[in-house]
Amino acid sequence: MIYVIMLISSFFSIKKDKKTLYFKNDYDVICKASNVVLLQHDSSYVLIVPEWQGRVMTSSCDGMNGFSFGAVNYDFIKKNKIVKKFNNYGGEERFWLGPEGSQYSLFFNKSNPFNLKHWDVPASTDREAFKVISSDSKKIFMQHETEFENMAGTRFSIQITREVNILSNADINQYWQRTYHFIGDKETLNQMAKQLLGIELE
DSSP states (O other), X not given: OOSOOOOOOOSSXXXXXXXXXBHHXXXXXXXXXXXXXXXXXXXXXXXXXXXXXXXXXXXXXXXXXSBOOSEEOHHHHXXXXXXXXXXXXXXXXXXXXXXSSSTTOSSSOTTSOSSGGGOOOOGGGTTOOOEEXXXXXXXXXXXXXXXXXXXXXXXXXXXXXXXXXXOOHXXXXXXXXXXXXXOSOHHHHHHHHHHHHSOOOO
């Protein structure tokens, strides 16, 4: 598999239909809302939006017309409006900070009541763009400096560095050796092996 996927949980439910099933559909919608960086190796793509905290929005193992793995929130993205509480663009993998709750929470201001009404995602993980330091067709390197205070009143000043790479089969096989066991008919299993692992079954 070209890209190891980390799925994120979201506060919305997405059902894939014909409009959201393919990578190109997601790509077109996201490109209209923000500048993107597209990583590519052969027919595999990874779509990143630096403005949205360098988040990986989606990926494909089969080109523009392949299945899109990200859960992209079309309704929110098409509004093209930044809100204060939480900007739920969706996506596939992202930068996040914690804890969300407890006396050390980064999501509550110490001067406000400790309830969901006053829960607020820190700007560094939700509203502040990451700066692209360098990028090419295979990787992107981003940085962001920010400050925030937790509920206990402790102030933090941090520099975030974020790097996303797209790996070839050779890259992955160099570090990742596993045995796979599948059950099914030979034709289906062979197709799965080609798409996921880039190999043919014996």
